[in-house]
Amino acid sequence: MPITSHYLVKRAIYMLLSVFGVSIIGFALFRLLPGDPVELMVGPGYFAKEEMAALRARLGLDQPIYIQYFIWLRDFLSGNFGRSFRFDLNVLDLIIERLPATLELIIFSVIIALIIGVSIGVISAVRPGSWADRISQTTSFVGFAIPHFLWGIIFVVVFSAALRILPASGRLDMDIEVNKITGFMLIDTLLQGNVSAFTNALTHIILPGLALSMGLIAMIHRTLRSSMLDVLNEDYIFTDRMKGLNERYIIYVRALKNALMPVITIVGIQFTFLLGGSILVEKIYGWPGLGNLVFTAVQYQDLSLVQGIIMIYAVIVVLTNFAVDLIYTLVNPKVEFK
């Protein structure tokens, strides 16, 4: 039994404590930032001082920060994320509406990164010093050095403006209607058997997905190359070869399985970074996800919305880390969590 119930309970407590800690830091940070959210909210509305004070009181912003926090925590625990004063909508509704778009983009980019990163990582490790290795090492260096948003701009210029083969923005062509089931466009189109809409959604996600995955491809490639080189020098691989096992079987099954362990860690950690990276990529590609929402929420100091998004991000991060641990045990049953 690689995971014990005791471990699960302990882990759950740690996860709750992490989320709780993030909630305090996020709450304090945005309330201590310079700037008056009420002033931003009313803008040039020519509100009188008294009216501004009344509005501030209505939003609870006239209370000491710790009281504000406890009020927020009470509401949050009862499932009330508050109301966004920028959008005048329930924060949870706003997040639920946009979260699938962001998750779809991130998961898609992780899949792309895994396919490309693992492929070139294996090639590099199997033939170290070869042309293929040198080219992939240089490419991954470039991929790593250039930030997500810059890749986004490069891809838009090359594939949308110059070649005109992929769309520059949105999730789907405007004329295509897809009923919302999961909110994941690729899945919804398939569930409805709408192949042309699926293809259309795929063409829309390729560029932002690729822009987001470039750094991760590079990391996977370099990590896998290094771990694979180590694994290929292990005694058990030597033994396998001595046994006359097929070289492909040795590389892709026997060696890769163990070499993938650090890759899983990298993907887990990077998944959370991709959440951050998606903010600018979504802006460039007009992707209607959480990234755009974060942008607006921070710009207008929409405190309820900022806090709601922070909480969702925190939950995603701790769950991703937990999922990574579970995957460890699947890939390598020798790994035990007690």
Place this chain on the structure above:
Amino acid sequence: MSSEKEEDSRTIRLSRRRFLGVSTAAAIGGIVAGVIVGAVGGYLAGQSTAQTTTVTQTKTVTQAAQTLTTTVTQPTTITVTQTVTTTATPTPPKLTRVIIAWPFEIVTLHPYKFSRNIPSESPMDAIYDRFLSQDINLKIQPGVIEKYEWMNPEKTRIDFTIRRGIKFHDGTELTAEDVAFSFSEMKKGAYAATWGNMDVIEVASPTLVKVTLKKYDPSLIAWLTFLDAFVVPKEYWEKVGPDEFSKKPIGSGPYKVKSYKPGLLELTAFEDYWRGPPAIKEVVFKEVLDPRSRAVEVEAGTSDFTIAVDVADFDRLAALTHLTGKKAFITDVAILMIPTYYPETGDENVRLAMHYAIDKEALVRDVLLGFGRPVSTTEAPGYMAYDPDYVFPYDPKKAKELLAKSGYSTDNPVKITAATLKGNIPRDYEVMQAIVAMWKKVGIEASLEVITLAQHFELRNTGKMKHVHLYPWSNATGDPVNSVGYSQWPNSPFSTWRGLKAANLTDYSGLMEEATDIIAPVFTEKDEEVRIAKAKEAAKWVVEHGLVIPLYQLATPYLMKKEIIYEPWPQGFVRPYYMKA
């Protein structure tokens, strides 16, 4: 022996396989690289061609509002069209749908929620009617309100006559009840303080609304043309409630809402619109927040219309054969706000030297690439209190003399801090950098700080501004109340004086009381001619005492498909109703 042979043959086999693999990879890589380089090369060549193509600049004839009585020439728009020789190509189908790559997030369709800047109101402007309208020269014209009349000498009672025959999107007729109801709802909205001045709102007949004001407001009529001055149907609003209303809004504007989801607002023509059915039958506001992406959208043809691309991209895009580019001046003026609660900026010599040292022509030409024009007061061309004869000169010599009077020189510079937002208006940071460099030449050493919009408000309100803030001031009404009035009057919540008063700081200029008296008539004078004359005086007075440094009026780049005929509005609105194809 046999094992060695096997080893050798495997080595040879592997080498061949390897050779083939590498060759294939190299070939594929070469093809891909070739395609990309070719494409980018073509793209860059296109850029280069575009830059060298002959560009003709023509002043366009104004497309005036259909119901307006006067047709006027819009002097503030420059159309850039490329002269091309066309061969016999089939005529493209007439555009009936226009996709607008929109730079603003459409956060709600609720007409009375939130403050917003002028262009971002455009989707609302397509759905709802305003009480009154403005023509392309900012002159007020009838709208839903056909006529207004002041009913007493104090100008605190006003009658509004409502136009007959206007229909809402659900087919119901717009009446005085709807107008009065809209006034009442506006009093609860983002501009409550403005509309709160409407004390008593009375429906006298189906076409007459009588309003009693708490006090005279010279800009009331102008207010009815912009911001959240929209008419909503009382019956539908009360039936569904404001939350449901904002999801499925009904107005009496030229377009009905077809669908609204994050990032995308689709509108369809309202054929019974009282000014006549729109020429463009479908309009899509597609949020594309990044300026480069907006440029790509119109360049690739996935959007038909956009605004606010980077000014550096404009010439290249405008010269493309399928696009028309227009540069339009809008009712925004960039100013330097100068609080007088520092000894340095309390000194009039220093304030005026700061102004004399700025070469506004150079700023507009070299930093803004022509997307702006210098102004000498807070009043831009087209504003009611604009005085074309008044020019504040660029005179670095005089700046040095003034600084010398206060004991400063290039060897002993006055040290200040200048603050700017970054990206709030095009190239604001770069403009401030250039100004800092100009100041250095005369003996003003400014360190530059970047602040956010929220910080600007906070610093202004609490008396903690830096010595100088670069900030844009909008005035879509053209009324001096909103330019020299609210931006400079010591009793205004938006002037630098607010923080001085709030924090009880010293006014080193000693001008606060005088400024209060000089600007007050802009808000209180009932004779309109006298009011405008006093506003002109006030606008000059604040400049001549260095209390504000007006820099330039902003211009916005517009890009649209060649088939689209559209004349930009000076307020910065994008109005699909006035598009033709």
